[in-house]
Amino acid sequence: MARRLSIGLALATVLAASPILAQAPVATEKYAVREGFAFTPETPPRILVFRPEVKVGEQTTAGIFQNNAEWHAAVTRELSAALVATGGKRGIEMVLHDDRAANSQLLTEHRALFRLVVGTIIRHKLFGKDPLPSKVDSFDWSLGSGVAKIAPAAKADYGLFLLSHDSFESAGRRAAKLVAALMGNGDIAGTHFGYAALIDMKNGDIVWLGVDLKAGGDVRTAEGATQRVEQLLNGFPVRASGKAVAP
Amino acid sequence: MKRLRNSLTLAALAFAAPIAAQPLELRPTNAGYQPKDAVEQGLWLEMDEAEQQMRASKFLIEDPELNAYVKGVLCRAVGTEKCGAARIYLMRTPQFNAAMAPNGMMLVWSGLLLRARNEAELAAVLGHEFVHFEQQHSLKSFHDIKAKSNAMTWLGFVPGGMLAQIGLMGSVFRFNREMEKQADIAALDYLSASGYDPTAPSKIWEQLLGEMEVQAKANKSGVVAQEASDFFSSHPNTRDRMEYLRAAAQRKAPSSDDGAGRYRAAIARWWPRLIDDQVKLNDFAATEFLLDGLARGSWTADLLYARGELYRARGKEGDLAKAEGFYRQSATKDPALAESWRSLGMLLLRQGKSDEGRKMLRRYLDIAPVAGDRPMIEAMAREPQK
Numbered sequence: 001m002a003r004r005l006s007i008g009l010a011l012a013t014v015l016a017a018s019p020i021l022a023q024a025p026v027a028t029e030k031y032a033v034r035e036g037f038a039f040t041p042e043t044p045p046r047i048l049v050f051r052p053e054v055k056v057g058e059q060t061t062a063g064i065f066q067n068n069a070e071w072h073a074a075v076t077r078e079l080s081a082a083l084v085a086t087g088g089k090r091g092i093e094m095v096l097h098d099d100r101a102a103n104s105q106l107l108t109e110h111r112a113l114f115r116l117v118v119g120t121i122i123r124h125k126l127f128g129k130d131p132l133p134s135k136v137d138s139f140d141w142s143l144g145s146g147v148a149k150i151a152p153a154a155k156a157d158y159g160l161f162l163l164s165h166d167s168f169e170s171a172g173r174r175a176a177k178l179v180a181a182l183m184g185n186g187d188i189a190g191t192h193f194g195y196a197a198l199i200d201m202k203n204g205d206i207v208w209l210g211v212d213l214k215a216g217g218d219v220r221t222a223e224g225a226t227q228r229v230e231q232l233l234n235g236f237p238v239r240a241s242g243k244a245v246a247p
Numbered sequence: 248m249k250r251l252r253n254s255l256t257l258a259a260l261a262f263a264a265p266i267a268a269q270p271l272e273l274r275p276t277n278a279g280y281q282p283k284d285a286v287e288q289g290l291w292l293e294m295d296e297a298e299q300q301m302r303a304s305k306f307l308i309e310d311p312e313l314n315a316y317v318k319g320v321l322c323r324a325v326g327t328e329k330c331g332a333a334r335i336y337l338m339r340t341p342q343f344n345a346a347m348a349p350n351g352m353m354l355v356w357s358g359l360l361l362r363a364r365n366e367a368e369l370a371a372v373l374g375h376e377f378v379h380f381e382q383q384h385s386l387k388s389f390h391d392i393k394a395k396s397n398a399m400t401w402l403g404f405v406p407g408g409m410l411a412q413i414g415l416m417g418s419v420f421r422f423n424r425e426m427e428k429q430a431d432i433a434a435l436d437y438l439s440a441s442g443y444d445p446t447a448p449s450k451i452w453e454q455l456l457g458e459m460e461v462q463a464k465a466n467k468s469g470v471v472a473q474e475a476s477d478f479f480s481s482h483p484n485t486r487d488r489m490e491y492l493r494a495a496a497q498r499k500a501p502s503s504d505d506g507a508g509r510y511r512a513a514i515a516r517w518w519p520r521l522i523d524d525q526v527k528l529n530d531f532a533a534t535e536f537l538l539d540g541l542a543r544g545s546w547t548a549d550l551l552y553a554r555g556e557l558y559r560a561r562g563k564e565g566d567l568a569k570a571e572g573f574y575r576q577s578a579t580k581d582p583a584l585a586e587s588w589r590s591l592g593m594l595l596l597r598q599g600k601s602d603e604g605r606k607m608l609r610r611y612l613d614i615a616p617v618a619g620d621r622p623m624i625e626a627m628a629r630e631p632q633k
Contacts, residue, residue, distance in 0.1 A: 057289060062396035066389075067289030069282075108303035176400050183404060 028213040030126045031235035032139045037207045039237060044093055048156035048201065051099040052079045053111065053163040056219070059190045061172030071220050078225035079164060086229050090236075094160070097151055107150050110143060114161055117141050118195060118209065126211055143204035150201075159201050164194040164219055164228065192216070196232040208237055275351065276329040276381050287349070287386055294348040301336050301352065308337035308357065308517075316513040317355060317369070320506075324370040324437050325377050333377060341524040343455060347376035349385040360514055361521040362454065364541060366506025367438065367447035374434035375448075382433070384426045391422045423481040431488060435495055443506070445499035452489035454540050458533050459485065465532035519586055522553040526560050548581030555590055570594060585615035589624065596627065605630065 039045045054075045057067040080096055087094030099107065121141060124132045147159065167190040169177065177189065194215045198208040210232045217227030273280045282288040301307070308314070314337060322330035335353045342358040353376055363369040379385065395415045402408030402415070431448065439445045482488075514521070525534055534557050542550045555573035558566040574591035577584060592607030608628035612621060 060393050060397060062393070062400040064393060064396055066286065066393070067293045068285055069288035069292040070285065072292055104299075105303045108300055112300065112303075172397060179404055 029211070029231070029234065031208065031210040032121070032126060033235070033237060034139055034205060034207045037237060039092075044091055045157045046093045046095065046155065047087060047158045047160050047198070048097050048151060048154045049080060049083050049087075049094050049160045049162075050097045050107070050111075052076055052083075053115075053161070054079070055165045057167055058170045059167040059173045060170055061176050063173065065167050066170075074221075075164060075166070075219045075225070078222050079162060079219060079229065081222070082225040082229040083160065083162065086226065086233060090238075095154065095156065097154065097159075106146070110147055110150060111161075113143055114197070114199075115163075117143060117206065118163075118197060118211075121206075121209060122195075122211055126209075127213070139206075139209075141206045143199060143206065145203050147199060147201055147204040156201050158207070159199040160196065161199065162194070162196040162229075162232070164215070166190070166192050166215075166219055168218075194228060194232055196229075198237070208235070210235055274381060275349070275383060276332045278331065280332070282349075286389060287383075290386060290389060291350045294350040294352055297348070298334070298336075298350065298352045301354070304336075304338070306339045308339050310337075310517070313337065313513065313517060317360075317373070320366055320370050321353075321373045321377065324374045324434075324441050324443065325381075326437075326441075329381070330377075333380065339520075339524065341521070341528055345372050345376050347380045349380065349383060351380065353377070353380070357517070357521055357524065360517065361525055362458075362537065363451065363510070364454075364507065365444075365447070366510040367443040367504070368451040369510065370441070370443050370506075371434060371438055371448040371451060374437040375430045378430040378433040378437075379426070382426075382429065384430065388423060388426065392419055395419050420481055424483050427482045428488075428491070431483075431492055432495060435492060435499065439496075439499040439502070442502055442504055444502050444504060445496040446493070447505060449489050449493035449496055452485055452492065456485045456489060457540065458536050461536045462530065462533040465530075518549055519552075522549075523556070526553065526556045529560070531557065531561050546576070546580075548577045548584045548587065551577035551580065552584060552587045552590065555587070555594075559590065559594055567594060567598065571598075583614060585611050585618070588614065592624075592628070 052075070054072055055067070056071045056075050057065050060066055084094045084096065120132075121139075122128070124130060125135055125139065150159070169190045173190070192215045193213055195209065195211040197206055197210070199205065200207055212232055215228055215231060217231065218224035219228050282291045314335065317337060318330070318333075318335055321333060321335065324330075332351050333347070333353045334351055335355060337360075338354055338356050340356040340358060341361070342356055343362050344356040345354060345359055347353045353373070355373070359369070359372060363372070395418060399412045399415050402412050435445060435448055438447065525537065528534070535554075538550055538554055538557070546554075551573045555570040555577065558570035558573065571591065571594055574587050574594065577587040578591065581587075588607050588611040592604045592611060595601075595604030595607060598604075605628045608624050612618065612624060612628065615621075618624065
């Protein structure tokens with residue numbers, strides 16, 4: 001029974017590859033900062049970097065996503081390394097969290113909550129056309145104080161979550177895309193989507209969120225991962241300056 | 248037959264290569280099996296991540312005894328040398344379903360536990376899912392969808408290609424139906440080889456078909472949803488399934504071992520919660536059919552209590568009186584079933600028969616002194632201050 005749904009979805013993807021109307025260019029990259037947020041100027045902040053949530057694979061000719069475990073390992077490794085290096089350049093101490101360690105259940109739950117909250121922010125605040133009346137002038141989402149229990153031993157001020165979904169076009173997909181373009185059909189390129197967020201580890205407040213709907217950089221490589229991280233951290237709170245503006 | 252052919256092949260291999268014994272190909276059921284190519288690795292990765300989330304699910308039934316029982320049934324059905332490859336997750340979800348992922352994660356919904364009437368029926372479903380896993384049906388299905396959808400894409404550029412596209416789409420579903428049938432038949436082999444009643448699989452489909460029919464009738468659609476379309480069905484038509492399984496069972500050695508007693512004992516502690524979940528689906532006709540099928544003419548205290556709950560929840564004219572009758576019968580049959588007294592007490596309070604209602608609630612508290620809802624029921628059972 002369960003399989004019927006996935007088959008239906010896969011086939012729907014194929015049939016939905018219809019021409020897309022030309023649209024006015026829209027911003028695909030946005031960020032938001034909690035009002036009044038700034039790192040404390042005296043001590044350098046310590047940020048716990050959670051294992052990036054990675055989905056990477058190949059787009060088949062028909063556009064079905066084919067997960068790739070080898071790329072997954074590479075992307076996870078390169079993005080983690082790029083985050084630590086980029087943080088260092090900005091005078092921020094970034095430490096990697098060992099995901100398989102204790103309290104992984106709590107982390108799994110908070111990851112799920114986080115995905116849901118970010119989905120809401122993307123849809124109702126940053127990109128969507130239906131803003132929530134109570135959130136028009138504010139950016140005050142929070143995951144709740146439960147986050148403090150995820151990794152108390154790390155003694156981190158903030159936690160950094162990063163998500164990266166990439167589907168690279170297969171040779172067949174590239175050919176199909178070319179034919180589609182010749183026939184006047186629109187853009188059916190693979191998705192490269194990512195976001196990163198900074199969470200206050202004391203109270204769960206989301207203090208900064210950067211989203212990129214069409215992210216650049218081949219995250220399977222060190223250079224590409226660095227490019228992706230630099231792009232996502234655009235608008236990241238500057239250390240000690242405290243000046244950050246919501247879009 | 249297939250098993251015989253396999254062992255002949257193995258024998259041939261052993262004779263053909265007497266010196267350098269050829270390494271046997273590992274199956275997913277072998278310890279230490281690892282996914283072979285990029286596609287399989289990708290599928291496993293996806294499922295491993297889903298499994299990690301499953302472990303944190305609030306719907307997971309963690310009761311170690313119940314988990315051990317279900318695992319034991321699978322092991323008896325498919326053999327202890329193979330069953331270790333499966334990791335079973337019992338999910339508290341009231342519908343009838345089970346699924347198995349290519350990495351060995353098996354999901355069993357509690358609605359299946361409620362609907363199975365004996366161990367053999369449970370073994371039939373577990374065995375079916377296990378065959379999907381053992382024969383790598385998910386992987387084959389992915390390859391099939393990938394190849395056919397690729398062809399569909401190219402056909403999309405050709406004038407008139409649409410008919411062929413629809414044909415291919417249908418063939419994806421046909422491929423799935425074939426795998427389902429294959430799993431049904433292989434699961435029956437397992438069931439029979441392990442000494443269970445071979446008629447169990449056809450019986451569980453027969454019951455499910457009946458439930459779907461009364462549901463459709465109650466919804467006035469007149470069509471059983473799953474039977475409406477054959478061409479785009481991922482599973483065989485339920486009636487066909489029931490029939491070919493019944494025919495195949497006749498070719499097996501008969502067995503009367505259905506483990507009904509063991510099964511009832513194993514799920515006894517969970518039963519009130521399972522039926523409560525079902526009653527809350529607000530699906531009166533199907534639930535009534537389900538209870539009737541479980542009772543098969545002999546209404547136990549448990550089933551009478553459940554029937555009372557069903558009528559009390561619907562609360563149409565005359566339902567409350569019926570519910571009261573069922574609770575009273577249940578309490579007579581088994582006075583130790585605390586829940587009947589509680590429901591009877593609440594029902595009487597609702598009808599204004601306060602004195603008797605409070606008496607029944609106190610009876611509940613006497614039988615279940617450590618009940619989780621004790622403070623609430625105590626408050627309701629207290630005599631009003633004069």
